[in-house]
Structure formats: structure tokens, C-alpha cells
Amino acid sequence: MKTMVLGVGAVGSVAAEILAGCEEFDSIVLADIDLEKAERMEKRISNDKISKMKVDASDVEGMAEAFKGIDLILNCVIPRFNYGIMDACLMAKANYADMASDIFLSKEKPGEIVQEPPMQTQAKLYTDRYEKAGIVGMLGIGCDPGATNIFARMAADRMDRVKEILVRDGDNGYVEGYDFAPLWSPETLIEEVLMDAMVYRDGHYTKIPPFSGREIFDYPDPVGTLPIYNVDHEEQETLPTYIGEVLGKGCDYCDFKIALGDNYVDAIKTIGKLGLDNPNKIDVKGKKVAPRDVVAACLPDPASIGDKARGDMAIGTITKGVKDGKDVAYYAYTSMNHQDCWNRYKHSATAYTVGVPLAVGAILFARGEIGIRGVFPPEMLDPKPFVDMLPEFGMNCIEKKL
Numbered sequence: 001m002k003t004m005v006l007g008v009g010a011v012g013s014v015a016a017e018i019l020a021g022c023e024e025f026d027s028i029v030l031a032d033i034d035l036e037k038a039e040r041m042e043k044r045i046s047n048d049k050i051s052k053m054k055v056d057a058s059d060v061e062g063m064a065e066a067f068k069g070i071d072l073i074l075n076c077v078i079p080r081f082n083y084g085i086m087d088a089c090l091m092a093k094a095n096y097a098d099m100a101s102d103i104f105l106s107k108e109k110p111g112e113i114v115q116e117p118p119m120q121t122q123a124k125l126y127t128d129r130y131e132k133a134g135i136v137g138m139l140g141i142g143c144d145p146g147a148t149n150i151f152a153r154m155a156a157d158r159m160d161r162v163k164e165i166l167v168r169d170g171d172n173g174y175v176e177g178y179d180f181a182p183l184w185s186p187e188t189l190i191e192e193v194l195m196d197a198m199v200y201r202d203g204h205y206t207k208i209p210p211f212s213g214r215e216i217f218d219y220p221d222p223v224g225t226l227p228i229y230n231v232d233h234e235e236q237e238t239l240p241t242y243i244g245e246v247l248g249k250g251c252d253y254c255d256f257k258i259a260l261g262d263n264y265v266d267a268i269k270t271i272g273k274l275g276l277d278n279p280n281k282i283d284v285k286g287k288k289v290a291p292r293d294v295v296a297a298c299l300p301d302p303a304s305i306g307d308k309a310r311g312d313m314a315i316g317t318i319t320k321g322v323k324d325g326k327d328v329a330y331y332a333y334t335s336m337n338h339q340d341c342w343n344r345y346k347h348s349a350t351a352y353t354v355g356v357p358l359a360v361g362a363i364l365f366a367r368g369e370i371g372i373r374g375v376f377p378p379e380m381l382d383p384k385p386f387v388d389m390l391p392e393f394g395m396n397c398i399e400k401k402l
Helices: 010-020 035-045 060-067 079-092 118-133 147-156 186-194 235-246 262-273 291-298 338-345 349-366 383-393
Strands: 002-006 027-032 050-054 072-075 095-098 136-138 161-171 197-201 204-208 215-218 225-230 253-259 282-284 287-289 312-323 326-337 374-376 398-401
Touching (some): 002 010, 002 060, 010 027, 010 035, 010 349, 027 035, 035 050, 060 079, 072 079, 072 349, 079 095, 095 349, 118 136, 118 235, 147 161, 147 383, 147 398, 161 225, 161 235, 186 262, 186 291, 197 235, 204 235, 235 253, 287 291, 326 338, 326 349, 338 349, 349 383
Parallel strands (some): 002 027, 002 072, 027 050, 072 095, 095 136, 136 374, 161 253
Antiparallel strands (some): 161 312, 197 204, 197 253, 225 253, 282 287, 312 326, 326 398
């Protein structure tokens, strides 16, 4: 099978390296608007399967031409380009997978009900056309979203009814030499944390203010106890509908909370207060620039600082429900140490744990083990083959009955 990794950043590099070592793939194209970045990764992998190509994710016609003959496109660029890439896949009849959706498209204000969350809109807009074209679109196949959704499905399959799904992202990591240095896309971090959050309750998707729901959560050692906040994320945009309605398990409440240190919160709030989170271009001394792009450009490339990352992460899902008339609950999570991950794989744990699930999804697809058609979120996948494959690439899945 032939695949293209579009966007050879921190996560795309992980997926490319893994697939280069898999017999299911005989060709991996490294595509990026920055050809030098693709060339560096080509030299790093040093495998005859690898080739490189300059591709602009904002050029739909150009992508459609580049995608011809490719079986599976792995979208590893920021979510604002998703629709264009999906359009290009339709034109080229190439299958599609991404790791995140453009949740910024949701414009409701705190207290307002969201009629259709952005990730569901993405699926709805494309599923019929993808089915007709005979291709699939796998949305949010990363760590969170991705593994977290599948952990929820794994628990839900053992329940008669689901009550709550709580996604908890914890990381006590830091980057040596930097006061503020995100280990994933700075644009995505700024966008997600500053925008109004979303929860599912009382049968509705509802917006709440950013930095809501602060609480202290006890993550598994060695991550430990950290403050967490509600953040808008893909999981709570799909799990209540697909677990609750499509799979018929029900769901009364769902949210996503992430651990944010005081320094991160202060820095991101300041960015927002100054309007530096604005993704639209403004005039600066005769030049058109987007403030958020300037902030991102001032921060280190996440792919270049993995060796300086320290600390541990634990990302997982608590699923509560009823089985045979009794309350049951499971906490499933994946954990990793940043420095150990760098020593073993030369990637930060943040990038590695997103790239591995994407690669696993690609491998399962290449093996013909994904029988769903159309466009769908991760919880529609069979959990067992996905979870069983994670340890092959150094990721764990620890489940505890609560």
C-alpha cells in the first residue's frame, strides 16, 4: 500500500518512521510545504520506501494532483486545512485520516446549545460522498482524540448503559531551557485553550467559558496531582452521539479536562488579552500577518525540542455506567515518560503518543481490518485490534476497574 504523510512535523515524523518499518506499506511519501523539512526526515529514516514531495495544504487542486495513486493520506497538518484536504482526497479517490478537527468553527457563546459540533459536521458533510467514492475518512485518530475515544468504547461495550464519559489529559512535563514551550502545535494549543469549552449534559452539547471547571485530579504516579480545566476538544463532540445514540449505549454527561500549570494558564490568558490569538491577518507596517502565526513563529518547533522534554504524561478516559443493574466504572489510560521516550524513539512522549495511534489506524486499514465505510470518529472502530497493537510500538493501555 502507498501512503502519504502530509505535514512532516513532530507527529507526522513519528507516523512516517513507524510505517517505513511495516511490511503493509511499500511506499511512504513525505509531503510538506517546507521541502527541506521533508528532506531531513527522509535522511533520518533512510529507507528505500521513502520519497519526498512539496505539497501546499492550502492548494486543493495541487493536492488532488499530488494524491493521485496514493491509497491513504495521513493528514498531519493543523486542522484549519482539513476540509480542503478531504476535498482533494475525494478528487483523487484517496482514503483519509486525521488526528484533530477544526473545533474553532463552533461559534456559540457560553450558555448556548450547540446544535451540531464541528467534528460531527465534518463527518456529516463528507460521509455520503466518501461512501459513494468508495473511500473512508478516519477522523481524530491520535491519542486524544483517538485512543481516548477507543478506551471509552472498550468500557461501553461491557456495559448495558453508559452514564458518564470523562476524558482526562495529564502531563507534568516541561522543556529544559524554556519558560513556555508547548510540545504540540502552538496554534492548536492557543486555539483550544482560549476558546469557549464544551460539555454534554441534559441531552445537549453546551458551551461554557474557557478555564471553567477547575479541579484537582489525581493522575496515576508518577504524574501525580494536577489542576485541570474544561477545554473544548473533539472527544466530547462525538462520544455522546456515537456511543450514546449510534451504538445505543446512552450517555448523560461527557467532558474533557486537561492539566494546565499556572505558568501556562497565565501565558495563554495574556496572549488572549492582547489579541495575539487572532488567526486572521492584520496590517502591520504594510505587511499582512496573523497574530497567532507570529506567536507560533516565536515559539520553538515542537519537533526540535523533544530531547529537552522532562516529566511524565497520562492520558485516559473514565467511563461510568450500569451492568446487570449495578454501577460500574473503568479508568483506561496510556502513560509515558518524556525522557525515556526520547531515549528510545528520539521523540517527545507528546508527539509519539499521537503518532503511534495514527500509524496503528493506518496499519489496520492496510490489513483490511477496518470494515466501516464513510467518515467516522475513533469510537466506531473495534477496540481490541487497536489496543492490542499499541504495545508493539511502545505504548501501553492500563485499565482499572473503579
